[in-house]
Amino acid sequence: MEVDILNFLSKSAQNMKPSPIRALLSVVNQPGIISFAGGFPNPSTFPIEDLKQIVIDVLEQEGAKSLQYGGTDGNAQLREEIAKIYIAQGLDIDKDNVIITTASQQAIDLTSRIFLDPGDTVVCGIPTYLGALQSFNAYRANIVGAEKDEELEAVVRAMCASGKKPKFIYAIPDFQNPTGITMSLEQRKYMVKIARKYDLLIVEDSPYREIRFTGEPQPMLSSLAPERTIMLGTFSKTFVPGFRLGWVIAPKHIIQRYNLAKQSSDLCTSNFTQCIAARYLQSGLFEKNIQSTIELYKHKKDIMLESMEKYMPEGVSWTNPEGGLFLLITLPEGYDAKILFDYAIKESVAFVIGEAFFYDGTGQNTLRVNYSFMDDDKIVEGIKRLAKAIETMRANM
Amino acid sequence: MEVDILNFLSKSAQNMKPSPIRALLSVVNQPGIISFAGGFPNPSTFPIEDLKQIVIDVLEQEGAKSLQYGGTDGNAQLREEIAKIYIAQGLDIDKDNVIITTASQQAIDLTSRIFLDPGDTVVCGIPTYLGALQSFNAYRANIVGAEKDEELEAVVRAMCASGKKPKFIYAIPDFQNPTGITMSLEQRKYMVKIARKYDLLIVEDSPYREIRFTGEPQPMLSSLAPERTIMLGTFSKTFVPGFRLGWVIAPKHIIQRYNLAKQSSDLCTSNFTQCIAARYLQSGLFEKNIQSTIELYKHKKDIMLESMEKYMPEGVSWTNPEGGLFLLITLPEGYDAKILFDYAIKESVAFVIGEAFFYDGTGQNTLRVNYSFMDDDKIVEGIKRLAKAIETMRANM
Numbered sequence: 001m002e003v004d005i006l007n008f009l010s011k012s013a014q015n016m017k018p019s020p021i022r023a024l025l026s027v028v029n030q031p032g033i034i035s036f037a038g039g040f041p042n043p044s045t046f047p048i049e050d051l052k053q054i055v056i057d058v059l060e061q062e063g064a065k066s067l068q069y070g071g072t073d074g075n076a077q078l079r080e081e082i083a084k085i086y087i088a089q090g091l092d093i094d095k096d097n098v099i100i101t102t103a104s105q106q107a108i109d110l111t112s113r114i115f116l117d118p119g120d121t122v123v124c125g126i127p128t129y130l131g132a133l134q135s136f137n138a139y140r141a142n143i144v145g146a147e148k149d150e151e152l153e154a155v156v157r158a159m160c161a162s163g164k165k166p167k168f169i170y171a172i173p174d175f176q177n178p179t180g181i182t183m184s185l186e187q188r189k190y191m192v193k194i195a196r197k198y199d200l201l202i203v204e205d206s207p208y209r210e211i212r213f214t215g216e217p218q219p220m221l222s223s224l225a226p227e228r229t230i231m232l233g234t235f236s237k238t239f240v241p242g243f244r245l246g247w248v249i250a251p252k253h254i255i256q257r258y259n260l261a262k263q264s265s266d267l268c269t270s271n272f273t274q275c276i277a278a279r280y281l282q283s284g285l286f287e288k289n290i291q292s293t294i295e296l297y298k299h300k301k302d303i304m305l306e307s308m309e310k311y312m313p314e315g316v317s318w319t320n321p322e323g324g325l326f327l328l329i330t331l332p333e334g335y336d337a338k339i340l341f342d343y344a345i346k347e348s349v350a351f352v353i354g355e356a357f358f359y360d361g362t363g364q365n366t367l368r369v370n371y372s373f374m375d376d377d378k379i380v381e382g383i384k385r386l387a388k389a390i391e392t393m394r395a396n397m
Numbered sequence: 398m399e400v401d402i403l404n405f406l407s408k409s410a411q412n413m414k415p416s417p418i419r420a421l422l423s424v425v426n427q428p429g430i431i432s433f434a435g436g437f438p439n440p441s442t443f444p445i446e447d448l449k450q451i452v453i454d455v456l457e458q459e460g461a462k463s464l465q466y467g468g469t470d471g472n473a474q475l476r477e478e479i480a481k482i483y484i485a486q487g488l489d490i491d492k493d494n495v496i497i498t499t500a501s502q503q504a505i506d507l508t509s510r511i512f513l514d515p516g517d518t519v520v521c522g523i524p525t526y527l528g529a530l531q532s533f534n535a536y537r538a539n540i541v542g543a544e545k546d547e548e549l550e551a552v553v554r555a556m557c558a559s560g561k562k563p564k565f566i567y568a569i570p571d572f573q574n575p576t577g578i579t580m581s582l583e584q585r586k587y588m589v590k591i592a593r594k595y596d597l598l599i600v601e602d603s604p605y606r607e608i609r610f611t612g613e614p615q616p617m618l619s620s621l622a623p624e625r626t627i628m629l630g631t632f633s634k635t636f637v638p639g640f641r642l643g644w645v646i647a648p649k650h651i652i653q654r655y656n657l658a659k660q661s662s663d664l665c666t667s668n669f670t671q672c673i674a675a676r677y678l679q680s681g682l683f684e685k686n687i688q689s690t691i692e693l694y695k696h697k698k699d700i701m702l703e704s705m706e707k708y709m710p711e712g713v714s715w716t717n718p719e720g721g722l723f724l725l726i727t728l729p730e731g732y733d734a735k736i737l738f739d740y741a742i743k744e745s746v747a748f749v750i751g752e753a754f755f756y757d758g759t760g761q762n763t764l765r766v767n768y769s770f771m772d773d774d775k776i777v778e779g780i781k782r783l784a785k786a787i788e789t790m791r792a793n794m
Contacts (some may be wrong), residue, residue: 010517013658048460053458055452067639105661117408134661240465243669254402264413264535266663303562323464
C-alpha cells in the first residue's frame with residue numbers, strides 16, 4: 001500500500017514544476033528527430049584526447065587527494081585559474097572571491113536559498129532563463145519582469161512602493177537565454193544605476209560570455225558594480241557539462257554565505273573533476289578550445305540563419321545573436337508555439353516552446369532554438385522541416 | 398563600499414550555522430596534529446590503479462556521452478548496479494526506484510526540501526548525524542529527539558497531540574554517526590510499527606552498512622517498511638568521496654518528487670564520475686575493495702580500542718562498533734569536551750566535540766572519534782595523547 005505523498009509534501013515541493021525541457025527529452029530523443037530543443041554543447045568540442053593524459057596525471061600525481069573530500073569552497077588551483085579569467089576582464093578579485101558550485105544550476109539554487117523567503121521579489125527579464133524561473137518558483141518568490149530594459153526603474157519603484165522591494169535583479173547580459181540578445185553598455189550602466197539607487201543586488205548569470213562571434217565585449221555587470229553583483233559562471237558551455245563545475249564570484253563577505261549554504265546543500269563539489277579542470281586550465285588548452293568552439297558555433301549559427309532566410313514563411317522573425325548557443329524565433333501574432341510543437345514533431349523536428357521562459361504567461365508565439373548541437377546538414381534539414389510545420393499549421397488555422 | 402548583506406538574507410540563510418567539523422578543519426590540519434576529527438575514508442582504500450584503466454575506457458568508449466549533460470535521475474547502468482546491491486539485501490526494487498544524488502548530503506538536503514516547511518517536525522536520535530541536523534536547521538524544522546529507542550512512541554504521540562505531527566523519523570540504523578551503535582531487529586520492528594501506526598515516513602540514512610566487522614546484518618528499514626522508507630546511500634565511505642555520488646531509494650512516486658527537486662537544485666550529477674562508477678561496479682572490483690576496506694577498518698578499530706583500554710583514565714567509556722568509521726567516547730559526568738578540545742590541541746590530537754550531534758544541547762561530556770583515516774601507529778599515539786589531555790584537564794578541574 002502506498003503512502004499518500006500529498007500528506008507529506010512541503011509547500012515548496014507542491015510548487016515545483018518539471019522543466020519543460022527535461023520533460024520533452026523523451027520525445028526529442030526519438031530516432032530521426034532533429035532537435036533544436038536542448039542546450040547541449042557540441043560533443044566535438046569536448047577535448048577527449050587531452051583529457052586522457054590529464055586524468056592519468058591527476059590519478060598518478062594527486063590520486064589520493066583528488067578522490068578524497070574537498071573543501072566546500074573548492075580546489076584552490078581551480079579557483080585561482082577562474083579568478084585569472086575574470087581579472088583579465090577587469091574584475092578586481094582573487095581566488096577567495098570564487099566558490100566552486102555543482103555547475104550553474106546549483107549557483108542559482110544557492111542564490112535563491114540565501115536571499116529568497118516566500119513572497120520575496122526578484123526582478124528578471126521577460127523572457128528569461130527557465131532554470132532560474134524554476135528555482136525562484138521552488139522558493140516561492142514573487143517574480144516581476146521588465147519587458148524592456150527602460151521599464152526597469154518603473155517596475156522597481158512600483159514594487160518598493162507596495163512594500164515588496166526586490167532582493168535582486170536577475171540578468172543574463174551576454175547572449176541571453178532564450179533570446180540570444182546582448183545588453184548594450186548604456187543598458188548595463190542603467191541597470192547598475194537603478195540597483196544602486198534602490199540598493200538591490202544584481203545576479204549576473206554568465207554562462208556564454210566567452211562564446212562571442214562578433215562585436216566587442218561589453219563590461220561585465222560585476223566590473224561596473226562589484227560591490228553588489230553576484231556573478232554565476234560555468235564550464236558547461238565552454239568545456240564539458242559532464243563535470244558539473246560552475247562558480248560564483250562575489251565580494252568575500254557574500255561568498256562566505258554561499259559557503260555556508262553549500263555545506264548543507266552538498267558539502268563540496270567533486271574534487272576529482274575539479275583537479276582535472278584545474279590542470280586543463282593551467283595547460284592553456286582551455287583558451288584554444290574556446291577559440292575553436294567559437295568558430296564552430298558561429299558557423300552553425302550562420303547556417304541556421306541562412307536556412308531561415310531561405311525557408312521560413314513570411315511573418316516569421318528571429319534574433320541574430322552575437323554569440324552563445326540560442327536564438328529566439330517569433331511567429332506572427334496569434335500563432336501558438338504549443339500547437340506548432342505537435343506539427344513539428346510530426347515533421348520530426350523539435351524546439352522549446354518559448355512560453356516557458358515568460359514568467360507572465362506571454363510569449364505564446366515564440367520558440368527557442370539551439371544551434372550548437374546538431375550537425376550542419378541537420379540544421380538545414382531541421383529548419384526546412386520547421387518551416388514546413390509552420391506552413392501546415394497556417395493552412396489548418 | 399560594501400552592501401549590508403543582512404538586509405538581503407533569507408530566514409534560512411540567517412539560520413545557517415557552519416559545520417563544527419568544517420570549521421575546525423584549519424586547526425586539525427596543522428602539521429603534527431593527529432586528527433580523529435573528520436569522517437575521511439582511508440586513502441589506501443582508493444583503487445587508484447584500477448581507476449586509471451577504467452577512466453581511459455570511459456573516455457575512449459563513451460567519451461562524448463560521459464562529458465555531456467545526463468538525465469536528472471542519473472546514469473541507467475549505475476542505477477542498475479546500485480539496485481542489485483540492495484536487491485541482494487532483500488529490497489524489492491528496480492533501477493527506477495533509484496535516483497543518483499550529488500553524494501548523500503544532497504540526498505539529505507533534497508529530503509528536507511521535499512518534506513519540510515518551517516516548523517515541521519522531524520524525529521531523530523539523540524545524538525545524530527550533524528550534517529542532517531544542519532540541513533533540518535537550514536529548513537527551519539522543529540527537531541525532536543528520542544534518547545532511547547523505546548521513547549519513540551511517547552515522543553511521536555506528544556507531537557501529534559500538540560498538532561505537530563512529525564513528517565518523518567530520521568535514523569541511521571547501522572553503525573550510527575556519531576555513536577557507532579547498530580539498531581537491533583526488535584528496535585527496527587518497533588520503529589516501523591510506530592511509523593505505520595502514526596503514518597510517518599522513515600528516512601534511513603545508510604552510508605556505512607556495507608562496512609560490517611562482526612555480527613549478522615539486520616534487515617534494512619527499507620525492507621521492513623518499503624512503502625514508507627526513503628533510503629539514502631553513498632559511495633563516499635565504500636569507494637571514493639571525491640566523485641560525489643550518492644543515491645535515494647524509495648517508492649517510484651516518491652522518487653519522482655526527488656527528480657523534480659533535483660532539477661532545480663543542480664539539474665544532474667556528474668555524468669563522468671557516474672560512468673566511471675558504473676564500470677567499476679560492473680567489473681566486480683567494488684565488492685573486493687569493500688572486503689579489504691572492512692579488514693583495514695576493523696584492524697584500526699581494534700587498535701584504537703586496545704589503546705583506549707591501555708591508556709584511558711578511569712571513568713572514561715566508549716562504544717565498540719560492529720562496523721563503520723566512528724565511535725563515541727563518554728567522559729565522566731561533569732566533564733566538558735569543549736574544554737578538553739583545547740587541552741587536546743596542546744597535545745596535538747583532535748576530535749569532534751560530541752555536543753554538535755545533540756540537537757538539544759546535551760552530550761557535553763562526549764567526543765566523536767574516527768578510526769578510519771589515521772595510520773596505525775598514529776592511532777596508538779593519538780589515544781595516548783588524548784588520555785594525557787584528559788588527565789591534565791582533570792588535574793586542573
